[in-house]
Amino acid sequence: MNGDPREFRILSRYLIGARPSRQLAERYERACSSLFRDGTRSRALNAALRWPVLAGPLDAACGLLAPDDALRQRLLVAAAILETTTEHAERFLPRHRSRAAIAVLVAWHGTRAAANVAVGIACFGLLPLFAGKR
C-alpha cells in the first residue's frame, strides 16, 4: 500500500519520537498517493520499514549516497506533514538556545549522525542481499 499507516508510524517515530494520530496517518497516505503515483519504493525504504531500528543509519547513508532515494522522499513528506500540525509544530519552530547549548547540541547530534553514517553505509552496502525491489 502506498503510504500506509504503519509506514507513517515508523517514520514519525524515527523523526520526532512520537506516535501520530490516525488523522495524520490518513493525510500521509493521501500525500503519498498524490506525490508517488507509481508507488516507487527502494531497498532502503523497505529495509527501514522491516527493521525500524535501521531507519536512522539508512537515512544517514542515503543522505550522503542517494539523496533522492524513496526513503528520503517519504521522510520528507512525513516531516512536512508533522511540521504543519498544531500538535507537532513546536518541535520544528525555531527555539532560542544559548551559544553553549547550541555547541553541545551540535556535538551530540553530529556524533550521532557520524555513527549513523558509519553503520548506515555498511547496511546500505548489504541491502542487495535482502529481498526487495529497488
Added chain:
Amino acid sequence: MRKNFDVLVVGSGASAANAAWPLVEAGLSVGMIDPGGRDETYAPIVPGDDFRTIRRTDANQHRYFLGDEFEGIPFGPVRVGAQLTPPRQFITRGTEERSPVEAGALQAAQTFARGGLGAGWGASAMPYTDADLADWPVGRSELQPHYDAVSKRVGISGPKRDDLSPHVGPLESLMPPSRIDSNADWVYRRYERVRGELLARGFRMGQARLAVCTRRHRGRGPLGYGDMEFWADQDRAVYRPAFTIDELATRGAFHELSGLMAVRYRENPADESVEVECLGLRTNESVTLSARRLVLAAGAIGTARIVLESLGRRNEPVPFLTNPYTYLPCLVPSRIGRRTRDRRHSLTQLTMIYDPDGTGRNAVQPQLYSYRSLLSFKLLKESPLPMRESIPLIRAIQEYLVIVGIFHPDFPSNGRRLLLDDAGTLVIRSGSVECAARRACEDRVAGFLRRVGCMPLKRIDPGPGASIHYAGTLPMRGEAAAGPLTCDADGRLRGGKLVVVADGSTFPTLPAKGLTFTLMANADRIGAALAKEMAS
C-alpha cells in the same frame, strides 16, 4: 460580443494596471482584457495572525502550507519561484496548454492571474538610474515624474538617504522604512564598521526600498510584521497590481473583461481602429473587441506571442532577456545564541549593489532575506545529515540563517532568442552563458558577505529564468537603431500606428535591479503619453 472602447489594455499585471491608470484619469474608456485567474482556494482560509501564532493554533495550516494536492512539498533541485507557495501557485496555473512554450532548461513562467506575476512579486522597488538606462532611448529625467506618480499610487517605503542613494536617485513620497529583522540589523551594523573599505571596492548596502505600506495608504496597510508575506496578502500592505485594478474598477470608464485571452489584433487604418481577437477561456468561443488604440502589457512573453502572431512573423527570432540569479544560503555565526525579534516581514531586508567597474552598467544586486516562514522541512531536503539529527540542529540555527539572492544584469548580446514556430509554440533558444565571469563576481560578493558577518554555506544556481524577470522582446530603440519588431521611445510598435507596448518587452537591457518598479513607471509614462496624444 463586440464593444468599442477608446483603449483596450491587454494584461492585468504591474504594467497593465499602471498603463491603464493615466488613461482612465484622462477620461478615456478603457477595457482590460485578461484571463483573470484568482486564488479562491487558499486565500479565504489563511488567518490574519502572525506566523508563529498560526503554527501553534491553526488546525488547517497544512492546507495552505502544503497545498491540497501537496504541491508545496518540493522534490528535485531548487527550481523557479521557490517562493511560489501553494497559495501563490494559481499565478502560473493553466498557461501551459493555452500558451505553450519550449524553453529547454530555461524556466519561462507565464501567468493567467489577475494581477499577473505581480500577484507574487517580492516588492523590491529599486528605480533605474541613468547608468542603468544607458542603452535606452529614455533617461531618468523622463522616468522621474512617473516613478513619483507610481510611488504615490502603490506606496513605497524606504530610507530617504543611505549608501544606496546614488543607485536610487530622488524619490518623492517615500513612507518610513520597514523595520528590519535581527539578522539584517546585525549585518548592517557590521557593514557600517567596514563601509569605507567596501565602498572603495564597489560594494554598498542599504535598507530595501519596498512597495510596502508602512503606514495606512489608500485603504491598505500598515504592515503588520506577521511574517506571512509568502502565503497571503495580510493587511494588503504589500502592493499587488490587483489593488490598482480594484481602484480603477470604481471608475465608470474602466471595464475589466475577465476570462479572455488575447490572441491577435488587426489595425484598421481606414477608420483608425484596432480589433482584438480573444479566446474565451471558459467558453472556448472567439470574441472580437475593438478600440481606437491598443496597449499590449501581457508580459514580455505574452506580448511577444500576440505581436508575432498578429504580424505574421512566425519563425522570426526576437531578443529575450532574463536576469541570471543565484542563491547563497548564509549563516550569521556571530549572532548564534542571541535572541531574535519574532515580529518581522519575509521580504527583502537589505539590498546591496556591487558595481565591479564603477560604471553601474555591470552592477549586480544581492538581496538579503531571513529564512523562517518557508518552513523547516524544505531545509531538511538540503541537509546531508540524517533527518532526525537535522531537525533539532535546524531548529537551533534557523534563526541565524539568511538567504542572499544575487541578480545579475542581462543584455541582448546574451544571444538568447524567442520565436513563434509554425505550430504556435513559443520557442526560447538559449544563448551564451558567461559562467566564469558570473561565478567570479559571485565569489567577490561572497567575500564581501563574509566581511559583514555572513558565512555563505553553499551556492545554489536554480538555472536560467529562475528570477522570473523577463524582458526585451520588442525593445524601445531610437530612430537611428529602429527596425521591425522594435518600439519607439513612447512604446509605439513600429510598422503600425495604433498599438503601443507598455511592459517589459520594451526594455532594451535588463539591469540587475528588480524590474517591477520600472515596469510600472514606464507603463505610466507610456499610458500618459498615449492619453495626451488621444486628447489632442
